[in-house]
Amino acid sequence: MSMQCPRCGSHHVTARQVGRKFGAATGSGCGTAIGAAGALSGAKAGALIGLAAGPMVMTVTSLAGAVFGGLVGGTTFGVAGAKLGTELDQKVLDNLACADCQHTFRPSIE
Numbered sequence: 001m002s003m004q005c006p007r008c009g010s011h012h013v014t015a016r017q018v019g020r021k022f023g024a025a026t027g028s029g030c031g032t033a034i035g036a037a038g039a040l041s042g043a044k045a046g047a048l049i050g051l052a053a054g055p056m057v058m059t060v061t062s063l064a065g066a067v068f069g070g071l072v073g074g075t076t077f078g079v080a081g082a083k084l085g086t087e088l089d090q091k092v093l094d095n096l097a098c099a100d101c102q103h104t105f106r107p108s109i110e
């Protein structure tokens with residue numbers, strides 16, 4: 001699919017991907033916050049598992065639970081945010097910019 005500027009007819013058109021960047025950033029932020037909450041419950045779950053095996057194991061399983069919860073939350077929501085942002089780019093925002101006249105426009109849906 002070759003893009004062309006509707007104003008000047010130039011083919012020097014680039015995708016701006018504003019929504020995608022925004023979505024990935026906010027998604028990661030939300031994900032980390034939710035991941036932190038998940039980390040707490042992960043730590044609790046780890047502590048419960050470790051409780052039966054003694055205090056040393058309890059520390060290790062708590063940490064593992066916390067790290068796992070944080071990672072999963074951050075990654076999952078970061079990816080979801082980027083996807084949502086891409087959707088925004090494609091359907092809502094002016095996602096293309098002409099390198100010659102700086103005109104921004106939506107991709108024509110054909």
Ligand SMILES: [Zn+2]
Nearest residue numbers: 005008098101
């Ligand atoms: Zn142009």
